[in-house]
Amino acid sequence: MRTLIKKPSLLTYIYAGNLIKNGEIVAFPTETVYGLGADATNAEAVKKIFIAKGRPQDNPLIVHLAEKKDIQKYVTEITENQQKLIDAFMPGPISIIFEKNDVICDEVTAGGKTVAIRIPENEVARKFIYYSQRPICAPSANTSKRPSPTIAQHVYDDMNTKIPLIIDGGATDIGIESTVVRVNKNYVYILRPGKINAQMILEKTGLVAMSKMDTSKIPQSPGTKYTHYKPKCDMIIIKNDVTKNMNDIYRQKTKEGKNVIIFCKKENVNKYQNKNVVVLGENSEDASKNLFTYLREYENNDLILCEYFDNGDMVDALFNRMIKSASGNLI
Numbered sequence: 001m002r003t004l005i006k007k008p009s010l011l012t013y014i015y016a017g018n019l020i021k022n023g024e025i026v027a028f029p030t031e032t033v034y035g036l037g038a039d040a041t042n043a044e045a046v047k048k049i050f051i052a053k054g055r056p057q058d059n060p061l062i063v064h065l066a067e068k069k070d071i072q073k074y075v076t077e078i079t080e081n082q083q084k085l086i087d088a089f090m091p092g093p094i095s096i097i098f099e100k101n102d103v104i105c106d107e108v109t110a111g112g113k114t115v116a117i118r119i120p121e122n123e124v125a126r127k128f129i130y131y132s133q134r135p136i137c138a139p140s141a142n143t144s145k146r147p148s149p150t151i152a153q154h155v156y157d158d159m160n161t162k163i164p165l166i167i168d169g170g171a172t173d174i175g176i177e178s179t180v181v182r183v184n185k186n187y188v189y190i191l192r193p194g195k196i197n198a199q200m201i202l203e204k205t206g207l208v209a210m211s212k213m214d215t216s217k218i219p220q221s222p223g224t225k226y227t228h229y230k231p232k233c234d235m236i237i238i239k240n241d242v243t244k245n246m247n248d249i250y251r252q253k254t255k256e257g258k259n260v261i262i263f264c265k266k267e268n269v270n271k272y273q274n275k276n277v278v279v280l281g282e283n284s285e286d287a288s289k290n291l292f293t294y295l296r297e298y299e300n301n302d303l304i305l306c307e308y309f310d311n312g313d314m315v316d317a318l319f320n321r322m323i324k325s326a327s328g329n330l331i
């Protein structure tokens with residue numbers, strides 16, 4: 001199959017919409033990362049996503065809608081607390097879990113009774129969904145286990161010959177995936193951290209949100225148990241005694257003949273003079289925006305040494321992605 005990359009235009013949306021209605025897959029930008037979209041009511045189309053990504057079938061997909069008023073078409077009820085989250089954060093980088101009705105097919109939810117729903121803020125995403133006239137289930141548009149795609153070229157690198165169309169909306173804003181939340185009677189459980197954090201949820205809705213790490217009883221997002229975001233080379237996160245550990249490991253590994261690259265905070269770049277170093281960002285927000293992009297760009301080294309970021313609103317979300325990229329290697 002030939003994979004086309006097209007800039008957003010009326011013609012592109014109409015073409016993409018027709019592909020979706022015909023049961024094909026289309027990659028599209030969102031404000032978080034690029035997604036691999038299909039008609040969430042068409043089991044055969046949904047299966048193609050799992051095949052294109054090499055994704056385990058027990059890992060459910062998020063359903064993307066163009067407008068809030070559409071949510072009720074796919075769920076059994078919207079509770080008061082869910083409504084508070086919808087009002088506060090949608091459209092935006094959040095996926096809320098609901099009890100599903102029968103419209104969304106079982107392949108999307110891995111046979112489960114719940115469905116995660118997200119309304120992207122990105123205009124290209126919303127127009128694409130609108131012209132498709134379907135609920136669009138979409139995982140991140142990477143091959144399973146690879147870093148999520150933040151530009152159309154990343155999608156092409158992973159999906160060339162596997163899908164007919166990539167809509168190229170430029171680089172994504174946020175760079176890591178949406179916050180996934182589940183609402184119980186009184187609490188919001190953060191199953192996957194993202195740009196919208198517990199403090200924002202408390203401030204805007206009055207609801208107490210806790211991360212799944214704080215609780216042992218609540219169900220996790222199935223996806224969190226798999227290997228994720230791995231670059232081709234080894235990676236270590238340096239959190240303690242940063243300058244000393246960074247310089248020591250760099251020296252030792254370089255001596256062993258390894259090509260090493262440092263991802264650092266802007267304020268620390270001068271501490272690594274004469275070393276192979278790039279600034280990942282000033283704070284957790286811009287480091288999040290760059291993380292997956294840099295992982296793909298610099299994975300041809302033998303080792304990535306990455307500083308921990310303790311500043312900004314996305315500390316948890318960024319660390320969650322970093323530690324997975326590094327397969328748990330933390331110093």
Ligand code: TXA
Nearest residue numbers: 032034035060061114115116139140177178221222223
């Ligand atoms: O920002 C995003 O959310 C991106 C863009 C494309 O919208 N999508 C994305 O999809 O990250 P994916 O498939 O790569 O990750 C979805 C996560 C997985 O960890 C999955 O297990 C979880 O959401 N998930 C989906 N449906 C769920 C459900 N019903 N219950 C619990 N977790 C669910």
Ligand code: MG
Nearest residue numbers: 139140148177
């Ligand atoms: Mg993903």
